[in-house]
Amino acid sequence: MARITAGISTSHVPAVGAAVDMQRTEEPYWKPMFEGYEFSKKWMKDNTPDVAIIIYNDHASYFGMEIMPTFAMGIGDSFKICDEGYGPRPVPLVEGAPELATHLAASLILDDFDMTVLNVLEVDHGLTVPMSLMFGTPDKWPTKVIPLPVNVVMYPQPSGERCLSLGKAIRRAVEQFDGDLNVQVWGTGGMSHQIQGARAGLINEPWDRKFMDDLVNDPETLQYKPHLEYMVEAGSEGVELIMWLIMRGALGEKVDEVYRFYHVPASNTAVGHMILTPKE
Amino acid sequence: MKPDFEQFKDIPGTTIFTIEKARQGFWLNQFCMSLREEANRKRFLSAEREYLDEWQMTEEQKQAVLDRDFQKMLDFGGNVYFLSKIFASEGLSYVQAVSTMTDMNVEQYQQMMLNGGRNVEGWRSKKERGEA
Numbered sequence: 254m255a256r257i258t259a260g261i262s263t264s265h266v267p268a269v270g271a272a273v274d275m276q277r278t279e280e281p282y283w284k285p286m287f288e289g290y291e292f293s294k295k296w297m298k299d300n301t302p303d304v305a306i307i308i309y310n311d312h313a314s315y316f317g318m319e320i321m322p323t324f325a326m327g328i329g330d331s332f333k334i335c336d337e338g339y340g341p342r343p344v345p346l347v348e349g350a351p352e353l354a355t356h357l358a359a360s361l362i363l364d365d366f367d368m369t370v371l372n373v374l375e376v377d378h379g380l381t382v383p384m385s386l387m388f389g390t391p392d393k394w395p396t397k398v399i400p401l402p403v404n405v406v407m408y409p410q411p412s413g414e415r416c417l418s419l420g421k422a423i424r425r426a427v428e429q430f431d432g433d434l435n436v437q438v439w440g441t442g443g444m445s446h447q448i449q450g451a452r453a454g455l456i457n458e459p460w461d462r463k464f465m466d467d468l469v470n471d472p473e474t475l476q477y478k479p480h481l482e483y484m485v486e487a488g489s490e491g492v493e494l495i496m497w498l499i500m501r502g503a504l505g506e507k508v509d510e511v512y513r514f515y516h517v518p519a520s521n522t523a524v525g526h527m528i529l530t531p532k533e
Numbered sequence: 534m535k536p537d538f539e540q541f542k543d544i545p546g547t548t549i550f551t552i553e554k555a556r557q558g559f560w561l562n563q564f565c566m567s568l569r570e571e572a573n574r575k576r577f578l579s580a581e582r583e584y585l586d587e588w589q590m591t592e593e594q595k596q597a598v599l600d601r602d603f604q605k606m607l608d609f610g611g612n613v614y615f616l617s618k619i620f621a622s623e624g625l626s627y628v629q630a631v632s633t634m635t636d637m638n639v640e641q642y643q644q645m646m647l648n649g650g651r652n653v654e655g656w657r658s659k660k661e662r663g664e665a
Contacts, residue, residue, distance in 0.1 A: 267627065268626065268627065268628075271626075312614040312617070313562070313565065313566060313612065313614040313615040313617070313618070314569070314614075317562070317563060317566040318555060318558075318559050318562045318563055318566070318615075319563075321555070335569070336569050336570070336571070337569070337617070337618075337621065338568060338569060338574070338617060338618045338621025338622055339621050339624075340571070406550060406612060406614060407550055407551070407552055407555050407612070408538075408541070408549055408550065408551040408552065409536060409551075409552065445650075447547065447651075448613050448627055448631045449547070449548060449603075449607055449613040449631065449634060450546040450547045450548055450604065450607065450634050450635075451545070451546030451547075451604075451634060451635055451636065452544070452545055452546030452547050452635075452651065452656050453546075453631045453632070453634055453635050453642075453651070454631075454632075454635065454642060454645055454646055454650050454651040455650060455651045455653055455656060456646075456649060456650025456651060456652075456653075457653045458649070460653075481540050481541065484541065484544060484547070484549060485544055485653075485657050485658075486653060486657075489544075489547050489548075489549060489550075517646075517649050517650055518646040518647065518649075518650060520626070520627055520628055520646075521627055521628060521631055521646065523650065
């Protein structure tokens with residue numbers, strides 16, 4: 254039986270990817286942030302999953318405005334790296350896990366989550382920056398990946414309830430897969446940030462920290478937080494945090510908090526990161 | 534459920550990219566997507582007006598792009614992730630471009646971020662700020 258062994262949440266700031274790619278992680282601006290991931294990189298070496306289901310959003314990198322899927326799943330053998338305007342990030346090709354992915358997509362659709370099925374997908378910083386943070390700069394990624402893009406860019410985004418429920422459905426579907434696989438679920442994006450308008454640069458540390466507490470202890474209440482609150486309190490782009498709820502839903506009722514890190518700023522953004530494991 | 538697009542209008546200094554705005558900005562955003570290709574970036578930067586005229590954008594959308602007026606581009610239906618292709622093609626970072634929408638210069642904006650970012654106090658509501 255496949256099983257979900259951990260949930261990872263992390264911001265996916267594009268400038269963090271650029272700092273890795275340009276070998277600037279030791280510079281005074283970046284060092285404190287990357288130091289916050291040292292524990293996680295070591296932890297990940299001891300707990301490398303066979304497959305990571307990475308929940309992220311595309312930033313107008315692969316999806317244009319022709320098609321805007323609310324929930325989608327990449328079921329291909331591999332995923333190329335997008336050119337986001339600066340040229341593609343120099344990171345390894347992302348390998349897929351088509352057997353588990355087809356099982357998952359089918360299970361979720363039958364469970365009333367109408368996933369858009371992606372046989373072809375190129376992935377952007379939303380997916381690759383978390384991989385760089387957790388794995389560093391290997392020649393080949395040590396895990397296979399099932400990308401799960403969520404629309405968090407255009408309102409209406411899916412509701413928090415829907416996201417938490419999707420996570421629960423992912424857990425059921427993984428457990429029904431015939432194959433001995435260690436699976437992690439990663440929820441990416443956030444925390445508070447706003448990168449547009451006169452209010453740009455907004456950061457709300459107390460709100461972010463409360464969000465992390467509630468994610469651990471009280472996701473059943475947290476799921477009802479309306480989009481408007483995310484946007485007002487955590488900035489227009491802070492609404493990405495609904496993706497952390499999908500990760501949380503996949504871990505079951507109770508979790509252990511293995512690690513937490515919070516840092517301001519990375520570019521325009523508050524960086525938040527957690528490692529959670531399901532409680533036996 | 535009936536969608537409520539009005540609920541976002543009281544947030545100061547913020548343009549929420551709704552499905553309605555996405556409709557309004559469709560061609561502006563599609564033009565931005567074309568800049569994912571290096572050949573198009575070069576062609577755009579060498580003859581901006583001609584390149585823009587290949588797209589079914591409104592004149593005010595085109596002018597906002599030529600002026601690099603990102604706030605106007607948001608007003609006309611642009612979304613910052615799409616608009617990022619414009620400033621990326623010129624090698625600018627998010628911080629450099631985003632700060633132009635505020636009342637600060639880049640250095641002041643960067644300093645604000647180093648100091649912990651913009652405090653939400655006083656930035657929750659236009660009504661509270663006397664802007665509505």
